[in-house]
Amino acid sequence: MIANLGFGLLVVTFITAIYGAVTAVYGDVKKDSRWVESARRATILSFPLATLTVFVLLYLLATNHFEVQYVYSVTSLSMPMYLKLTALWGGQSGSLLFWAWLLSAFSSAVMLRKWDRDREFLPWVILVTAVTMIFFLSLILLFENPFIRWWQTLGGEVAAMFAPTQATLLTPADGMGLNPLLRHPGMIIHPPMLYLGFVAFIIPFAFAVAALITGRTDDRWIRITRRWTLWAWLFLSLGLVLGGRWAYDVLGWGGYWGWDPVEIAAFMPWLTGTAFLHSVMIQEKRGMLKQWNMLLIILTYDLVIFGTFLTRSGVLSSVHAFAQSAIGPMFFTFIGLTFAVSVGLLMHRWNELKSETPMTSMLSREALFLLNNLLFMGILIVSFWGVIFPLISELATGQKVTVGPPFYERATAPLFGALMFLMAVAPLAAWGHSTIKTLGKAIWKPGVVALIAPIAIFFLGVRNIVALIGFTLVALVICVTLYEIWRGSMARSKKLEENFFVSTWRLFGRNRRRYGGYIIHISMVFMAIGILGIEIFQTQTQGTIPQGSSLELANYEITFDSVAQFDTTGGRNVTRAVMSIYKDGNYIGQVFPRRDYYYESQQPMTIPGLRSTMLDDLYVILVDWQPISTIGATFKVYHNPLVNWLWVGSILFIFGTLVAAWPEKDPATLRATAKLVQAPGAAN
Amino acid sequence: MEQSPTPQKPGRIKFILGGLLILAAVVYLIVSSTQGNAEYFMTVEELKAKGSTVIDRNLRASGAVVGDTIQYDPQTLNLSFTVANVPGDNNEIEAQGGLALVLHEAVVDSTRARMQVIYNGPMPDLLRDEAQAIMTGHLGEDGIFYADELLLKCPTKYEPAIPSQSSGN
CATH class of the missing domain: 2.40.50.140 (Nucleic acid-binding proteins)
Structure with missing residues (x-):
């Protein structure tokens, strides 16, 4: 019964979205704002409707309604309540519903803003969000209905929304339970973060299309959506990082990123989104790259849809492919159509989107930003090539050929390196015009300081050329960025006779985007430190040892103290080893590698014992243990230098993005202070 | 790759050349990495x-x-x-x-x-x-x-x- 209610609400939401799309266009064509207003209200209404639908599914999940196929496939009696609720995004149809719900939330929120100055955008923003909503809701209604139930017919069990003839409802005694691999805090927050990021990028795209259709091609659409873009980018980045952390904690291969097609699918919109975040600044400041920005946001939108499709359809063989589905053709049609229409609109407005100022100097700030964009696009092309290469090779030669992580690492490393170099140089370049001489003059001091890093690690015995170059770039970015902040603060404190630290604080407060950006740059190189550390210096050992003996790795000695096996909550049997760690002969602590066995899904899960410091991680996996065996237990140990910088960097990254996205003070007072203080290099 | 909007003649050539150079570098990276790592x-x-x-x-x-x-x-x-x-x-x-x-x-x-x-x-x-x-x-x-x-x-x-x-x- 309740499932019927959920299905009914879904249908009503679907009709509301269609109504919104149609009336918005009709109102615009008829120049009748009442219709547009009605469409606006319909869009606002889609949020409570979708929310109710989600509540119905949550209720079914929480109350063990196993007659509903989705509930049956992702929950079980023994699961704790929070896992039952988060199973909302544990399977395909639930996560599509969740996606649609987020979209309804964001589009209603946009509807509630003040539209006075941008009335002409309104119908088209409604249209874009509604069309996207209609697409997702029709996928749910036609292929991935989460309210489908089990029926017992004469011919056997059938899953259907409504009772087939002579069928009775079938209620299984217990559900299948959520895949144990997904029962991890990282995995509980990772999908919503990723989806928040995905869906929030639809809003800037909607405004971009509105700008193209109305011909209002100034940078108004960019200014309206600047914060949306930043939040979208923050959530998408967090989704990626959390996914990595989950892999590190749960998958037990000592890594965090495997260049799996599904990971790449989430990474590609991040690449175009990051390029977009940079290049909109050029449009705002210099009136350039307008066509390029349009193209970037169109690409981001379609990569978001493509990413949702890849993560949710299992077309590619990957660890994430836990569902097969028939919705591929629908996705490709939708992606193809939206891309063609958007690019068509862009072509139509091409001449109106010409740059206001010519780009003359190759070393100007705007040229370096453009270079940054091209590098991001380069990484995008490499990633895209890697994902579609198997399909292309199969079409061309009949032989399926794939490329693995070594391909991506080799092809993207130089591009990432170049991006880091730009991160160091671009903040010092002036708008409009820069030469080697002016740039060199600005960079030589921090550059010399940065050289300490490679020299120091060279004398520590590092001879790996990638590591030497990598750490030089890391040091260069940090030195230049700190130097920039120092210069800005000094100039301000001299001029206004403030305390230096007060000046730094106010400098950040007055130029949030600029200095938030600098914090993000530093967080990125922190992450680079972690990545260089684990990629280049990871070592491992493995062995079967009796109780009391040890394995040795790097300057660590890991002693196997004891092992115990016991049943615990959540239908698990846990085998847990106690290991003591000695560094250079001194006892420094214990780790507890585990193997959990889930009775109902008959699936074991390996949880590493982890000892983490800023210098290195010791990552111990309990590989095998036989209760009757006298040999002992088998362990695999990884030594991951510096990897913690990756996670610390991501926390700093959140902070930096919040600084950049924080609402500014009243524009009038801002303008007044901007006249007073011109930070060096920031001169417009 | 999409040619970036660079109006007016004087500086245009060098930007096109620069763009082509980057494109060539990316293509080189892809081709050589694919050859070495195809499975x-x-x-x-x-x-x-x-x-x-x-x-x-x-x-x-x-x-x-x-x-x-x-x-x-x-x-x-x-x-x-x-x-x-x-x-x-x-x-x-x-x-x-x-x-x-x-x-x-x-x-x-x-x-x-x-x-x-x-x-x-x-x-x-x-x-x-x-x-x-x-x-x-x-x-x-x-x-x-x-x-x-x-x-x-x-x-x-x-x-x-x-x-x-x-x-x-």
Whole structure:
């Protein structure tokens, strides 16, 4: 019964979205704002409707309604309540519903803003969000209905929304339970973060299309959506990082990123989104790259849809492919159509989107930003090539050929390196015009300081050329960025006779985007430190040892103290080893590698014992243990230098993005202070 | 790559040249990395048929794990098992009734092409009878597949076709 209610609400939401799309266009064509207003209200209404639908599914999940196929496939009696609720995004149809719900939330929120100055955008923003909503809701209604139930017919069990003839409802005694691999805090927050990021990028795209259709091609659409873009980018980045952390904690291969097609699918919109975040600044400041920005946001939108499709359809063989589905053709049609229409609109407005100022100097700030964009696009092309290469090779030669992580690492490393170099140089370049001489003059001091890093690690015995170059770039970015902040603060404190630290604080407060950006740059190189550390210096050992003996790795000695096996909550049997760690002969602590066995899904899960410091991680996996065996237990140990910088960097990254996205003070007072203080290099 | 908007003549040439240079660099990186790292995706049947011609290639193969053949020595971490041929194409698998069924039939049918796989490392949690193994590695002259990497999928776990323990209430 309740499932019927959920299905009914879904249908009503679907009709509301269609109504919104149609009336918005009709109102615009008829120049009748009442219709547009009605469409606006319909869009606002889609949020409570979708929310109710989600509540119905949550209720079914929480109350063990196993007659509903989705509930049956992702929950079980023994699961704790929070896992039952988060199973909302544990399977395909639930996560599509969740996606649609987020979209309804964001589009209603946009509807509630003040539209006075941008009335002409309104119908088209409604249209874009509604069309996207209609697409997702029709996928749910036609292929991935989460309210489908089990029926017992004469011919056997059938899953259907409504009772087939002579069928009775079938209620299984217990559900299948959520895949144990997904029962991890990282995995509980990772999908919503990723989806928040995905869906929030639809809003800037909607405004971009509105700008193209109305011909209002100034940078108004960019200014309206600047914060949306930043939040979208923050959530998408967090989704990626959390996914990595989950892999590190749960998958037990000592890594965090495997260049799996599904990971790449989430990474590609991040690449175009990051390029977009940079290049909109050029449009705002210099009136350039307008066509390029349009193209970037169109690409981001379609990569978001493509990413949702890849993560949710299992077309590619990957660890994430836990569902097969028939919705591929629908996705490709939708992606193809939206891309063609958007690019068509862009072509139509091409001449109106010409740059206001010519780009003359190759070393100007705007040229370096453009270079940054091209590098991001380069990484995008490499990633895209890697994902579609198997399909292309199969079409061309009949032989399926794939490329693995070594391909991506080799092809993207130089591009990432170049991006880091730009991160160091671009903040010092002036708008409009820069030469080697002016740039060199600005960079030589921090550059010399940065050289300490490679020299120091060279004398520590590092001879790996990638590591030497990598750490030089890391040091260069940090030195230049700190130097920039120092210069800005000094100039301000001299001029206004403030305390230096007060000046730094106010400098950040007055130029949030600029200095938030600098914090993000530093967080990125922190992450680079972690990545260089684990990629280049990871070592491992493995062995079967009796109780009391040890394995040795790097300057660590890991002693196997004891092992115990016991049943615990959540239908698990846990085998847990106690290991003591000695560094250079001194006892420094214990780790507890585990193997959990889930009775109902008959699936074991390996949880590493982890000892983490800023210098290195010791990552111990309990590989095998036989209760009757006298040999002992088998362990695999990884030594991951510096990897913690990756996670610390991501926390700093959140902070930096919040600084950049924080609402500014009243524009009038801002303008007044901007006249007073011109930070060096920031001169417009 | 999309040519960036660079109006007016004087500086234009150098920007186009710069753009082309970057494009060339990206193409070079892609081509050279693809050549060095391509993995040929082959079914067990194809591997048996091609035999010695693919010995020095990076290979990626998938097959159904035959449960009885799993041998694991926790001392040396040497893992050995046999896989039975399954189609490499997802659509073909779907057409034959889904992954779970295809894997089951491959294991039951003793006439299917089979291949021994050797892997050194911890035994993966999902390795069991009728799981799909995706191996990356190379083919030895002895016809054994030496895997460097081993991925497993158990389709029945996540999206069951029908409830297994149904009851009337």
